[in-house]
Amino acid sequence: MELVFLILVLTAVFSVNSTDPIVRTLYGDVRGVRTDKSLQFLGIPYASPPTGVLRWTKPVVPSSWGPDVYNATSHKPGCPQKYCTTYLPNASCPLQMSEDCLYLNVWTPLDATRTSGYPVMVFIHGGSFKWGSGSNFIYDGNNLASGGEVVVVNMDYRLGGEVVVVNMDYRLGLLGFLYTGDAPTDANGNYGIQDQRLALQWVQQNIGNFGGNPTKVTLFGQSAGAQSTFIHLMSSKTNGLFRAVIMESPPFAVPYREKEEALLLTERVRKILKCPERDIATCMRTKAVDEINDAQEEITLKVTAGKFNEYYEPIGPIIDGEELTTQPMLAASQGKFRNIPIIIGTTTEEARLFVYGAWKKNLTRTEYEAALAVVHPSHFEKIEEFYAPKPDLDDYRDDLCTVGTDFLFTCANRNATRNFLRSSNSHLYLYVFDHATVVHGGWGKEWFCEGHVCHAAELGYIFQNQLVGKPTSEEKQLASSMLMYWTNFAYSLDPNKGRLSPALTWPKYAMNVTSTMHFLTPKNNLLTNYRNGFCNFWDSVGYEQT
Numbered sequence: 285m286e287l288v289f290l291i292l293v294l295t296a297v298f299s300v301n302s303t304d305p306i307v308r309t310l311y312g313d314v315r316g317v318r319t320d321k322s323l324q325f326l327g328i329p330y331a332s333p334p335t336g337v338l339r340w341t342k343p344v345v346p347s348s349w350g351p352d353v354y355n356a357t358s359h360k361p362g363c364p365q366k367y368c369t370t371y372l373p374n375a376s377c378p379l380q381m382s383e384d385c386l387y388l389n390v391w392t393p394l395d396a397t398r399t400s401g402y403p404v405m406v407f408i409h410g411g412s413f414k415w416g417s418g419s420n421f422i423y424d425g426n427n428l429a430s431g432g433e434v435v436v437v438n439m440d441y442r443l444g445g446e447v448v449v450v451n452m453d454y455r456l457g458l459l460g461f462l463y464t465g466d467a468p469t470d471a472n473g474n475y476g477i478q479d480q481r482l483a484l485q486w487v488q489q490n491i492g493n494f495g496g497n498p499t500k501v502t503l504f505g506q507s508a509g510a511q512s513t514f515i516h517l518m519s520s521k522t523n524g525l526f527r528a529v530i531m532e533s534p535p536f537a538v539p540y541r542e543k544e545e546a547l548l549l550t551e552r553v554r555k556i557l558k559c560p561e562r563d564i565a566t567c568m569r570t571k572a573v574d575e576i577n578d579a580q581e582e583i584t585l586k587v588t589a590g591k592f593n594e595y596y597e598p599i600g601p602i603i604d605g606e607e608l609t610t611q612p613m614l615a616a617s618q619g620k621f622r623n624i625p626i627i628i629g630t631t632t633e634e635a636r637l638f639v640y641g642a643w644k645k646n647l648t649r650t651e652y653e654a655a656l657a658v659v660h661p662s663h664f665e666k667i668e669e670f671y672a673p674k675p676d677l678d679d680y681r682d683d684l685c686t687v688g689t690d691f692l693f694t695c696a697n698r699n700a701t702r703n704f705l706r707s708s709n710s711h712l713y714l715y716v717f718d719h720a721t722v723v724h725g726g727w728g729k730e731w732f733c734e735g736h737v738c739h740a741a742e743l744g745y746i747f748q749n750q751l752v753g754k755p756t757s758e759e760k761q762l763a764s765s766m767l768m769y770w771t772n773f774a775y776s777l778d779p780n781k782g783r784l785s786p787a788l789t790w791p792k793y794a795m796n797v798t799s800t801m802h803f804l805t806p807k808n809n810l811l812t813n814y815r816n817g818f819c820n821f822w823d824s825v826g827y828e829q830t
């Protein structure tokens with residue numbers, strides 16, 4: 285009797301916290317928090333800290349912490365990165381950083397239990413492989429997990445299906461991608477990619493207990509995150525880790541470095557850090573993170589070779605023959621990727637962020653021509669002739685944006701998509717996002733993106749955390765529709781089929797029906813032959829920067 289009483293008292297005491305969810309993982313229990321929209325687990329370690337002797341080694345699984353309960357109630361710092369706020373909108377940059385950064389975040393619907401089996405959406409953030417963090421506010425999964433923040437006017441239910449959302453931080457910049465050689469003691473590169481894959485393996489092993497279905501994982505990413513997604517699609521090492529992908533704005537035409545090119549860069553880092561020629565990695569493991577990142581900035585500011593990836597993505601994945609065997613556009617044309625359902629798309633003004641970010645002043649005709657010559661040396665005259673910009677403009681930045689968007693994104697993606705088709709992939713959905721947020725003020729120092737549809741503009745409509753000011757009712761409709769297509773795809777592999785059906789059916793992309801979903805206000809519509817003449821032109825000159 286007394287014992288029962290005691291137990292009752294204890295239960296009462298502990299029930300103060302009983303709404304905080306505790307979930308078992310392979311490495312021990314984790315305690316999250318119940319928000320008004322989701323069960324949220326922040327900063328769960330999926331690898332041991334990649335520090336000390338583990339810097340530039342393959343990620344290793346974490347040690348167990350049981351029987352202690354891990355406190356997954358607050359964000360961990362992002363991976364080390366410098367100058368992020370100089371180049372990207374502040375919202376894309378972590379406030380705190382630490383080399384100990386291999387953590388992931390999970391958001392589940394409020395009613396999730398071990399038997400829920402919700403589809404899982406794993407997100408890889410962008411930032412040119414050197415910036416960004418899954419813990420940024422813009423990627424917070426509360427809205428996506430709960431079917432949408434934005435409740436459409438005159439409807440009292442949320443439109444999306446509920447899903448489990450996961451994102452992870454992965455090693456960035458030189459810490460994630462340094463390549464010094466192939467010996468075991470060397471830095472072998474592509475660590476960031478391996479980190480992402482370890483997080484996907486963690487999802488397979490643990491997400492069931494959170495209420496997710498490990499056989500229904502959709503991998504999605506934006507920009508470098510979308511490039512990463514395609515790397516995982518090309519790799520047999522990810523077999524069974526996901527069943528569908530969404531690639532938002534992958535710059536498909538950006539090639540990765542070969543080993544020899546990576547070594548040229550490494551040599552410059554070595555000199556800056558005053559390391560000996562032998563066993564560079566051992567010396568570099570003794571350097572402070574700040575020194576490494578300063579050296580990284582120094583080498584990327586002074587470009588030596590003429591290849592465009594040196595401007596756009598100086599440090600990132602390399603073709604190492606193991607993690608990555610083929611350049612993405614070639615892999616697409618050779619059918620060297622897993623044939624699973626794909627959503628792929630772009631924004632209408634992808635290149636604006638980069639062009640205006642790089643040129644703060646008017647771009648003269650000569651500078652415009654020089655830029656084309658760098659991007660595409662063998663055909664720059666043809667390109668200029670084809671796009672035929674007006675003579676005697678004061679500023680050619682807008683013209684450069686148009687060329688860059690077509691070349692790097694729109695047409696390269698169309699080419700890849702058509703190659704997916706040739707590999708008899710029958711589940712392809714193409715989109716173009718074409719809405720500039722009405723209320724200005726969200727872009728900060730990237731003021732030139734106000735009123736434009738810059739790279740990353742769609743993220744605010746998927747995660748629904750950044751609809752600055754008061755979104756218009758049309759913007760709410762747009763956000764709801766996108767969230768519905770995205771989560772339907774996670775549920776059924778078809779953006780049109782889920783808990784609710786969207787008003788407009790999104791047809792599959794096919795050679796004879798080149799339907800592209802056109803996301804915009806007041807209403808989405810379908811385009812056929814989007815940028816057809818321009819993309820035919822790019823297909824004819826090719827995407828290689830020779």
Ligand SMILES: *[C@@H]1O[C@H](CO)[C@@H](O)[C@H](O)[C@H]1NC(C)=O
Binds near residue numbers: 355358
């Ligand atoms: C968990 O972390 C939160 C935020 O840092 C803190 O407020 C809380 O006291 C911690 N809880 C435990 C049990 O350590």
Ligand SMILES: *[C@@H]1O[C@H](CO)[C@@H](O)[C@H](O)[C@H]1NC(C)=O
Binds near residue numbers: 728729
């Ligand atoms: C962005 O971050 C930088 C560096 O932390 C800071 O100086 C600047 O004030 C921030 N800008 C905005 C608009 O928050």
Ligand SMILES: *[C@@H]1O[C@H](CO)[C@@H](O)[C@H](O)[C@H]1NC(C)=O
Binds near residue numbers: 646678679
């Ligand atoms: C820059 O170009 C704009 C037109 O695009 C023009 O109005 C302005 O005068 C130019 N500024 C300079 C400094 O040439």
Ligand SMILES: *[C@@H]1O[C@H](CO)[C@@H](O)[C@H](O)[C@H]1NC(C)=O
Binds near residue numbers: 796
């Ligand atoms: C497009 O091609 C597919 C397969 O070849 C065929 O089944 C379909 O009827 C065609 N659609 C149109 C509109 O021509």
Ligand SMILES: *[C@@H]1O[C@H](CO)[C@@H](O)[C@H](O)[C@H]1NC(C)=O
Binds near residue numbers: 698703824825827828
């Ligand atoms: C893709 O572009 C290449 C040029 O790089 C061209 O030869 C090929 O025909 C294009 N493929 C498709 C499927 O459009």
